[in-house]
Amino acid sequence: MEWFNHILLGFQVTFQPVNFLFCAIGVIVGTLIGVLPGIGPTATMALLLPVTFKVGTTSSLIMLTGILYGAMYGGSTTSILVNIPGEAASIVTCLDGYQMARQGRAGPALGIAAWGSFIAGTISVIGLMFIANPLAKAALSFGPAEYFSLMCTGLIFVTYLGQASVLKTMMMALVGILIGNVGIDLITGQPRFTLGIEELWDGVGIIPVVMGLFGLTEVFDNIEKSLAKNEIYQTRVKNLWPSLKDWAESKWAIARGALIGFFIGILPGGSATLSSFMSYAIEKKVSKHPERFGKGAIEGVAGPESANNATSGGSLIPLLSLGIPPNVTMAILFSALIIHGITPGPLFIKDHPDVFWGLIASMYLGNVLLLVLNLPLIGLWVQVLKVPYRILFPLITLFCLIGAYSVNASGADLILMTFFGVMGYLMRKFKYEAPALVLGFVLGPMIERSLRQALLISDGSFMIFINRPISGVTLGIAFLLLLSNIVPHIKKRRQKYEEFKE
């Protein structure tokens, strides 16, 4: 019954007018940016982070999380109606969603996307509720060595699950660690890697980095193409409630999508994009009629849309119970908690039960709000889509500027943001992954602190990372992951060599 009391406390917190209001703002803003191509949840969360300085911790977290899962809902609308994914996580929805719209079945496609998201979102919140607390209790026995190993393994997972080359993703994680090193050293109090620039003494802020790499880069990427008007498929959106046949075809896709999304979310580097692609691949594989996929199969919409929504709940687990952000959006939430004077980690749930359970209850509420708001408002979102990008991009750019400036009221942050914007633009051209860099940047200082503390404890012996069971096992997993990346390359080379010899 303990959990029942907790969730009751959560609902008491969530139903406070201010928290309710921020939950509604979060999911509406999230849906809006999900609908709009050109700005994603990561940049929006970073943009709104300074706004939360004067707001309570719980309200801030509720709003920022609402943006995240709201964007997953909104992204499907553009994929289905325009064949343009509002979010990377909705790319795969285009394949069957748009085909359904062309066949006059836009309504059931949008309906099943919304219902699938709602069901999967709820399942993932239940999972979060039951896993986060025991994990946090177990994590109380973790020391610096365990944390160091966990974070290193996390970074290796990121490279493993990344979409670009493993080598390049690993390089970006290391570049992120180096950028995280800029600023005053916490132990000696001396500045390092600041290039003599006083503004860098406090280090590089996460807001300019994220706004640059995700907000400005997106703008740059879009304006280098001709700013053509989006073509919206002219169809009347009707019958939003899926038929019994649609439900029968989608029910297992939703269930599988929810599980895939939830577990991918827990993994470091696991993203909503990855889970939606994985769900699509699995649905196609288990289907008796795989040839229907890409031609308007409803399971091709239900599975990925459920998976990308369930990822949000899963990815909160490592953040809230271990204090380790598994992906970029969680890194923003991590920063929000730090700004509000709360250190996420094993003691978070025990010390701030109102924040944790309030957040969980808000996700239940947010999922209901999204369902209630989104289906009747689909017409409005379609109108939003008609705003041309040449009008949108100056507004997005201005919001990025204000977001970066308002943290420290410093022009230097704008210059930093531009630097990262250009860097992100070039990284896209050369196919380097920005999320790995941001995760390295956020985890870098934590990795350094854990490493130095662990070495101080062990009197300089690196064996502490192997002798301690949890740390040793975690590093072992990391080693196996690395090996699984390298072995196929060696095999391939060997095969080529044998062929050449023959």
Place this chain on the structure above:
Amino acid sequence: MYDRWSSLFWLALSVTVFIESIRLGIGTPRSPGMGFIALGASGLLGILSLALFIKTMMRGEEAKESLFAGKLWYRVVSVACAILVYAWVMPVAGYLITTFLFMTFLYWVVGGQKWWWVVISSFLTTIASNYLFSLLNCQFPAGFLGF
């Protein structure tokens, strides 16, 4: 071809950071210095960059079409420069004037809108953003004209 150049860039960066880490002091395992982790990270980055470079050399990549071919890259350059000028001028000239000029630039030069539409939109955007973000407790510089 592009991977070859980018790997050389990261290699140069890693060497620079590696040297700087040694200068900062890496300490000992018993008492790690402030260049300790940077040394490790830059060393690894150097090795991986070198691996990427060797990989591209062995692959014998052909020169492909430019990454910027057929793209309106000058728009990216002009917007990036405009933001830098904005960052420089705003603390001196104030939020309202600078933002109005900046939005005019974006709407007109890059967006290609009619002049009267540009003026009205820039004005409204500036006023609305100032009002909205002031409500959210964001402080903007007033500038030498006092607004």
